[in-house]
Ligand SMILES: Cc1cc2nc3c(=O)[nH]c(=O)nc-3n(C[C@H](O)[C@H](O)[C@H](O)COP(=O)(O)OP(=O)(O)OC[C@H]3O[C@@H](n4cnc5c(N)ncnc54)[C@H](O)[C@@H]3O)c2cc1C
């Protein structure tokens with residue numbers, strides 16, 4: 517691993533100062549993506565600014581149907597949280613199936629959102645539920661947050677502090693994990709929201725997580741597995757790789773959408 | 781360079797570490813605790829699993845500098861005069877062949893039993909297989925590893 521300078525700030529202000537101090541400073545959260553990338557010499561941050569020591573960053577709180585999850589909350593703490601389990605069991609279940617137990621003890625929701633891996637789970641939940649991404653300087657709707665493979669609309673030095681979900685109506689998530697990596701080959705999150713039915717697909721799009729208009733229309737008219745069966749799912753714009761071609765992934769989207777509705 | 785004060789297997793340790801030192805290298809190179817293994821470069825094999833503040837983590841994917849004040853337990857620290865029930869169970873059930881993955885299996889096994897016991901959930905064979913997704917063994921076919929963990933769970 518290349519050398520780097522480790523910072524452990526106790527406040528957001530100290531963190532932003534540390535982020536602007538280095539040539540190529542990066543936020544460090546659970547490290548479950550960033551450290552493997554550094555080990556493989558694919559990233560060479562001059563500075564690592566650990567946000568886990570900032571008070572309140574890992575808090576999870578519920579206010580009515582609004583769930584606010586601190587950016588440094590680990591996948592395990594989200595999966596085990598009583599408020600998440602009661603307000604949005606689909607989200608607790610999603611967190612419980614990310615990677616493996618050791619990854620879940622360290623990896624965080626903020627890191628997953630900032631990384632926007634095209635096969636990550638949380639981006640599907642955030643997009644389907646139109647979550648709000650809260651940063652040190654502003655609030656961003658999920659619709660405006662994701663920006664293609666491994667890209668988001670975060671500015672340099674901007675820190676996600678929390679993700680806010682409006683819960684209340686039905687939600688469901690189903691993923692077909694890659695048997696080796698446990699990332700999604702295809703994951704589908706279905707949600708009834710104040711703004712209507714929303715369906716987000718991860719693992720499949722060649723430009724990252726996306727909403728599926730056909731599934732949304734069908735499920736708005738009839739929230740059922742049968743409604744999914746009638747939707748034509750095109751392989752256009754889907755990933756093809758040695759794990760599966762775009763036609764295979766298109767078929768999996770339908771299968772996962774049915775399972776997600778059944779689980780809702 | 782950072783100075784860290786941590787507790788490793790019950791002993792306090794105060795040492796300077798480079799900012800980019802991984803916990804596994806700190807354990808193996810600085811403390812000469814070579815029971816914790818490195819089996820991959822991709823954070824996927826679990827041979828390096830140790831407990832940090834009571835939770836299983838991959839020591840190859842954790843910075844030592846971030847652990848000031850932490851309590852770390854490695855496979856060398858689980859026996860208490862006699863073997864830990866998890867170690868005995870791997871012995872009794874032939875849960876290993878070459879043994880390379882075993883330190884990680886033992887540490888993940890103890891972690892899962894502790895979590896399931898704390899939640900009052902039953903650790904079924906299916907649950908053990910799901911829990912072992914981050915621990916790869918290239919020798920045994922997993923069957924006896926699952927049996928070992930089930931056996932230990934009944935005795936812990
Ligand atoms: C073996 C393995 C299996 C995995 N399986 C899955 C899976 O099935 N599904 C899945 O979704 N993920 C999976 N992951 C990824 C895992 O969920 C990561 O924890 C997650 O993607 C990144 O979170 P982190 O906290 O570890 O972030 P880090 O690795 O610390 O950081 C990742 C990136 O996000 C940035 N960042 C982190 N936090 C913030 C913040 N608050 N504000 C701004 N930027 C920030 C960092 O600068 C870095 O660029 C897996 C990882 C491993 C090693």
Ligand code: FES
Pocket residue numbers: 817818819820821822823824825826827828829838839840841
């Ligand atoms: S060496 Fe840590 S997961 Fe393989």
Ligand code: FES
Pocket residue numbers: 875876877878879880881882916917918919920
């Ligand atoms: S016993 Fe050889 S790798 Fe598991």
